[in-house]
Amino acid sequence: MSQIPVQTVIVARTKSVALSLILTLFFGPLGMLYSTIWGAVVMIVLSIPAFIITFGHAGFIVWPVSMIWGAWATHRYNQRLLYRAGL
Template sequence: MNLRQKSRTTSAILTFLFGPLGVFYSSAAGAIVLILVALVSAGTVIGPVLCWIAAIIWGDHTVRRHNESVDRLLNRPLDDDGDGPQ
């Protein structure tokens, strides 16, 4: 496991600009799933749009989870909202 924190800002920018491709920053498996769903639903407009929105949410969620895991492994206390050291 990578013991470096990931940036939520970087994740947000990448997923906003590149959608499911931007999720590769935080989760390769998540990116592949979203890309496949977007391709399967490419015949409709709503499918890829929903995948794009899901990518932004998924990217932020996985970065937060990763950072919490790193903090736990390094025995750092979490702040009140649970997203990093105090």
């Protein structure tokens, strides 16, 4: 009697790039927690002294960088997920 190999199926949802952009638009580096935890930690750690030194004006650089990084990380996550699925 031969055994039939068991096929494992892993179900994972893709992340929304639009939602990532909206979250980072409203919450800045905290919104990056949706797309990349390490990226969010890095941006939060870097932005706190930047905000203190520039009296809050660093937000004009931190917010767009957070949005770009979050969207890129979400896109990259989706690409890796689809690559692993063989699509």
